[in-house]
Amino acid sequence: MEKLLLQQKFSGAFDEDLIKEIEKIGIVRTYQKDDIIIDINQTLKYIPLLLTGNIKILREDADGNELLIYFLEAGETCTMSLTCCLGTSKSKIRAVAEMDSELVMIPVEYMQKWFQTNASWRNFILESYQIRFDEMLEAIDNLAFMKMDERLYKYLLNKTELHESKTINVKHQDIAEDLHTSRVVISRLLKQLENENKIKLSRNKIDVL
Secondary structure: OOHHHHHHHHOOOOOHHHHHHHHHHOEEEEEOOOOEEEOOOOEOOEEEEEEEOEEEEEEEOOOOOEEEEEEEEOOOEOHHHHHHHHOOOEOOOEEEEOOOEEEEEEEHHHHHHHHHHOHHHHHHHHHHHHHHHHHHHHHHHHHHHOOHHHHHHHHHHHHHHHHOOOEEOOOHHHHHHHHOOOHHHHHHHHHHHHHOOOEEEEOOEEEEO
């Protein structure tokens, strides 16, 4: 168990007794960039707590096209997986490693037990639901009210925050898949943003100015 890492990322959320219990029963797993961590229709037996890296949460339509819902950062969990575990239903989302990531997996039965017995865990879960709910509302607003060029620029800004760098290593096709549009549209809008001096384009690389 990455004991120090667990303390660093979750000591502000969990009490000491809970952290010690997580150290005993948690299973540490590592994933490389683009690995699928949770897939659609998967039966979930563990709740992920993110120690390092970033994870993107995606939905999929009937044709297999993906849409980015939100990103997870270190110190967070996926509330959609929590909902599936509570209802013993299968996953409705796909969780993909945005970069190399390390997680601690909590068996489902402990999640349910701690919700009843540990106030810090209960508060963490409820706050996580609120954060994700607000982000999903924002995603709906973006789809309904923002033009694609505005969504694209906001997406790029979010990426710089996640990676803590103004330089983003990403293919146009990957952006298109995240934003549920075509590569041609993304390439055209990226060129437009470059002409507006908001970004600088290179091969598989974007600098946000």
